[in-house]
Amino acid sequence: MNLDLQGIFDALLEGVVVLDDDGRVEFSNGEARRLLDTALEGSAGKHLADTLGPEHPLSRIVERVRQSGRPAIHDEVEFPRRLAMPLPVDVSISLLGDEPVGPGTARPLAVTFRDRSASRSLxxxxxxxxxxxxxxxxxxxxxxxxxxxxxxxxxxxxxxxxxxxxxxxxxxxxxxxxxxxxxxxxxxxxxxxxxGEELNLEGVNIHEPLDALLDLLELERGYGEIRVERTFDPSLPELLADGARLQQVFLNLARNAMQAMEETGGTLTLSTRMTLEHRVVGPDGRPRPTIEVVVADTGPGIPPDILDRLSTPFFTTKPRGTGLGLSVARHWIRQHGGRLRLDSFEGEGTRAAVDLPLAPTVLPTDAATRERT
Ligand SMILES: Nc1ncnc2c1ncn2[C@@H]1O[C@H](COP(=O)(O)OP(=O)(O)OP(=O)(O)O)[C@@H](O)[C@H]1O
Ligand SMILES: [Mg+2]
Structure with a gap:
């Protein structure tokens, strides 16, 4: 068998970077470049800290290992990414070669790291x-x-x-x-x-509740300084869903978006597309085709310390808010077997993405109730 080492390393789900005894990048594989946001491209022969920046967590860990001369393992280090939430990554660094280990010994290093976002989201x-x-x-x-x-x-x-x-x-x-x-x-x-209110399932063209809520918002308050952008994929198949509940979900999200831009104006974007990549899994544990609906605003964003508390009932920062909008939305999304992801960048805006499977899973609790009655 003709083994192409680069090909093998590129096929691994583990990021691998090898540094020479001077800390220069000698080798990197595809997963390493992906996890480091392609920053490593064309980095061969350069110092890691020059490529990633000295503040990057990986540069810091490597520096520490080089100084201590001892291998290191770090769980869930957050790798920064452009225009996305940081990526949790497990990092381990081993020393290569057979010179004695200890402070001050310059040894080549093998850096391996693994994306933990799947297990974190689970x-x-x-x-x-x-x-x-x-x-x-x-x-x-x-x-x-x-x-x-x-x-x-x-x-x-x-x-x-x-x-x-x-x-x-x-x-x-x-x-x-x-x-x-x-x-x-x-x-x-x-x-x-x-x-455990039952969903009233029917064939739903997701764009109908979305258009209906845009009309409703206009009646409610008018758009004023807020521009509405609608990027719908007209080829999406119908969902088996409860249209009225979904409208409630998207209305709650869009109201939040509008309220966030109340003073400044901005752009409300509603978009839909088909995805496979999200981790909405069926009873067989396999990913299912999902429709992704995004409600995005260009408001002030949500500070990280409150992002975690948002879906707690009654948590609100608004003088007239009840703090139920997001938790009710999350509830109905879950009933549909979907999930809600909230990403927010302070000063840039908030993006609420809802992944909905084409047909909801029958929840095990429902099945059990039916058997009993
Ligand atoms: N798009 C957004 N931009 C900025 N902050 C947001 C956004 N969406 C939600 N929030 C924050 O999350 C909090 C909770 O939102 P939630 O919709 O659950 O309740 P609420 O909007 O305060 O009240 P209501 O029950 O009327 O919806 C808000 O008070 C606000 O601080
Ligand atoms: Mg709200």
Whole structure:
């Protein structure tokens, strides 16, 4: 067999870079160039720190190994990328050659690294599912403890309003009725998490709910300084989905986008395309063809420290927000077997991408319920 070493290394799913004893790039494979955002292209013979920049985490780790003369293993180092979230990568560095190891010994190095984003997103997926389940329990508890007394309070306030002798008492009683209705509405929204409400599945052309929500937003507030860009792929197949729920999902995302650009104006982009690459897997564990819908804005973006908390019910930074928009959206996306990815770059804007499988998976819990009844 004629073994072409470069070909073999390029086929590996592991990034490999070999540095000579002076820290110059002697060899790199395809995966290394991909994980390093192709920065290594044409880098042979150059110092790694010159190619990646001295601040790059890999340059720093290599520098440390060169100084200590000891191999190193680092888990989930974040490699920066142009116009994308940083990539979590496991890095290990071994010393080549057989000179004695120790500080100050210059030895060639073999640097290997592996993309961890798949396992990280799986972990996040599991965490997210557990979170959603806990919201369900909390919601059911609140509904039970709050909803019933609310009915009584509302009834009593209505009576007071009818019997009120003066305008002020009537106004106060009506205020109670109004506020009780607001709380009831919130509890109803929360109940979304508690009830395993069935989806009303039908053939949906994804562009219909999207166009409908654009009309709705225009009626709601007008576009003013906001430009709308619509990049739809007309060849997309129909989804088996609940059109009304999906419209709610995209409306929540688009409302957030519009609110983010309220003061500055900007561009709201809705786009659709077919993808295979996303990790929406079916019951057989295989990736499924998905439709990706992106709602993007050019607003101020979301600071990284709050990005993690966004899908928690009631988390809001808006004076009049309820903080339910994203968690409700996430809930319905999950019911469709899809997922929501939020990427945000401060000062540049936010991109909410929804991956929807062409047909939702029947969730195991549904199957179990059906068997029991
Ligand atoms: N496109 C966006 N740009 C900037 N910040 C955003 C964006 N989308 C969401 N956020 C942040 O996430 C928070 C939560 O959003 P979410 O939609 O869940 O609730 P809300 O918009 O505050 O209230 P509502 O229940 O009315 O939707 C927002 O308060 C805001 O801080
Ligand atoms: Mg919102």
């Amino acid at each position: 972990r996040e997926e599991i965490r997210e599912r557990e979170r959603q389940e806990s919201y369900g329990h909390i919601a059911a508890g609140i509904a039970h403890e709050v909803k019933n007394p609310l009915g009584g309070i509302r009834g009593a306030a209505e009576l007071l309003s009818l019997d009120a002798k003066d305008e002020r008492s009537k106004k106060s009683a009506n205020l109670i009725v109004g506020e009780v209705d607001r709380i009831s509405g919130l509890v109803d929204e929360l109940m979304v998490f508690a009830r």
